[in-house]
Amino acid sequence: xxxxxxxxILNRNVEYFHxxxxxxxxxxxxxxxxxxxxxxxxxxxxNQNKPxxxxxxxxxxxxxxxxxxxxxxxxxxxxxxxxxxxxxxxxTNPDNLNIFIDSVHxxxxxKRLQLWRQTNTSYVITTxxxxxxxxxxxxxxxxxxxFNEITSEKLEVIIKKRVSKFSYLKYEDVVVxxxxxxxxIKKFDDNIRATLNFLYDQFKAVNHYG
Amino acid sequence: xxxxxxxxxxxxxxxxxxxxxxxxxxxxxxxxxxPISFSSVNFHLRYDIKGKLNVGSKTPLxxxxxxxxxxxxxxxxEYEIEFKTPNTPIxxxxxxxxxxxxxxxxxxxxxxxxxxxRSQLLRQTKLISLAKTYNGKIITKHPIKVxxxxxxxxxxNFEEISYQRIHIPLLFSGFILATDxxxxxxxxxxxxxxxxxxxxxxxxxxxxxxxxxxxxLLGEVRLVGEYIDEKKFRICVTPKKNLKTIIGIKLFYTIxxxxxxxxxxxxxxxxxxxxxxxxxxxxxxxxxxxxxxNYPKEEYPTFFKYxxxxxxxxxxxxxxxxxxLSYTVNHEFKVF
Numbered sequence: 001x002x003x004x005x006x007x008x009i010l011n012r013n014v015e016y017f018h019x020x021x022x023x024x025x026x027x028x029x030x031x032x033x034x035x036x037x038x039x040x041x042x043x044x045x046x047n048q049n050k051p052x053x054x055x056x057x058x059x060x061x062x063x064x065x066x067x068x069x070x071x072x073x074x075x076x077x078x079x080x081x082x083x084x085x086x087x088x089x090x091x092t093n094p095d096n097l098n099i100f101i102d103s104v105h106x107x108x109x110x111k112r113l114q115l116w117r118q119t120n121t122s123y124v125i126t127t128x129x130x131x132x133x134x135x136x137x138x139x140x141x142x143x144x145x146x147f148n149e150i151t152s153e154k155l156e157v158i159i160k161k162r163v164s165k166f167s168y169l170k171y172e173d174v175v176v177x178x179x180x181x182x183x184x185i186k187k188f189d190d191n192i193r194a195t196l197n198f199l200y201d202q203f204k205a206v207n208h209y210g
Numbered sequence: 211x212x213x214x215x216x217x218x219x220x221x222x223x224x225x226x227x228x229x230x231x232x233x234x235x236x237x238x239x240x241x242x243x244x245p246i247s248f249s250s251v252n253f254h255l256r257y258d259i260k261g262k263l264n265v266g267s268k269t270p271l272x273x274x275x276x277x278x279x280x281x282x283x284x285x286x287x288e289y290e291i292e293f294k295t296p297n298t299p300i301x302x303x304x305x306x307x308x309x310x311x312x313x314x315x316x317x318x319x320x321x322x323x324x325x326x327x328r329s330q331l332l333r334q335t336k337l338i339s340l341a342k343t344y345n346g347k348i349i350t351k352h353p354i355k356v357x358x359x360x361x362x363x364x365x366x367n368f369e370e371i372s373y374q375r376i377h378i379p380l381l382f383s384g385f386i387l388a389t390d391x392x393x394x395x396x397x398x399x400x401x402x403x404x405x406x407x408x409x410x411x412x413x414x415x416x417x418x419x420x421x422x423x424x425x426x427l428l429g430e431v432r433l434v435g436e437y438i439d440e441k442k443f444r445i446c447v448t449p450k451k452n453l454k455t456i457i458g459i460k461l462f463y464t465i466x467x468x469x470x471x472x473x474x475x476x477x478x479x480x481x482x483x484x485x486x487x488x489x490x491x492x493x494x495x496x497x498x499x500x501x502x503x504n505y506p507k508e509e510y511p512t513f514f515k516y517x518x519x520x521x522x523x524x525x526x527x528x529x530x531x532x533x534x535l536s537y538t539v540n541h542e543f544k545v546f
Contacts, residue, residue, distance in 0.1 A: 025258060204305070
């Protein structure tokens, strides 16, 4: 069967607030995200007595940034930097603060090492490959969380959460076709953002609600 | 947090949606399912910018409904408010961009109720940090529509002088050619690189010549956009010289949505045309060439910009010259 929205979500006449597969606002994050690692585990890791560097490692589209943003909401006394090529210059590191940095590769190596050397600051970062050598060089304690692989059960939860959050359907009432779910995983592997972008386009092809 | 209060609303226009730029009365009923004390109750109209991008939001209207009270269980409060709906943007569902409006009722509870809710949260969730970071607000969100049902638009008058700079491609062409010759003379001649440079130079020279014998003939071109009424606007084109070389101008306009998706670590620009008008011909009057243009007959978003998302209107003027050539000038303009 073709991967079309109506073949994936089997409920009919659903009233949506908007396309459920787009970007997520901060206030919706905690409810919509299906955490790969439990937030209890992540917050406990971050809130240890000794400052730590937590690195989220994975290719693009695997959910690193969304986990970083969600964890930021749950961590007190923190600051977040979503970086592009230019804004790494704004990073300041006052004492006793948790610093969250998305796309750490935008920071030049020299400045990164300067940051890691601030031993009383904890960091949570996203990166495409592990920065273990840098941490080792700066004698920092770190913990790595990998973002890769997805199961059909996981993808089903992600889709159901989004559909139920942005429509009048209840989570338990959303019916997802397993065959199409597996086809999606075959097509996009563990690239969740590519899957959601594809579903965004599929959704707008059949739902005219504007 | 939805279960602590329930909110119902009704608009005086009885349509279920808000009309942009119109004054509306709204009746807000709040049922309280447990005792709470608060410092204020606020009504907000907010829109979220959604789609294939990092979500943003703006709250163009806020009204305080109540302050410093205690509500008991089953308490029902009714408020009647009157407000003018902001005139832009309207609700929009495009290709990669959506503008979603919400009616929000926010209760800012006092410290006593805040700690009660915090302990409730602790009982309900294993996530201690969620309860710890609870910000003391009870928020209910209802998606609503803001519409421009009369399809009224208003251009922002503009006057733009467009100078047709043919010397830039000429200079580039000359520079490349001169470098090529110098390299040849110095003996560092490379057949492939030099050939590519020569082709590029000739191409740029050709483009400069093409500009010179088309739009360049007119010298400066003055472009004026004027308000007529909510259904149409006027565009006038005044060339500085050689008006007679023009045999006709066709113009049309487009509405385009543009989104830069920079979620995660890469960035993609997504551009989609959402409307294209019919072609309009221009009438020559004295030294002016003018045309009256109709706005779309359907609801389309007006000029909008937020962070990496924008919706823009653009004029496309195709000049046809006596020498058989044509040249298109594009110009963005604002409509609200």
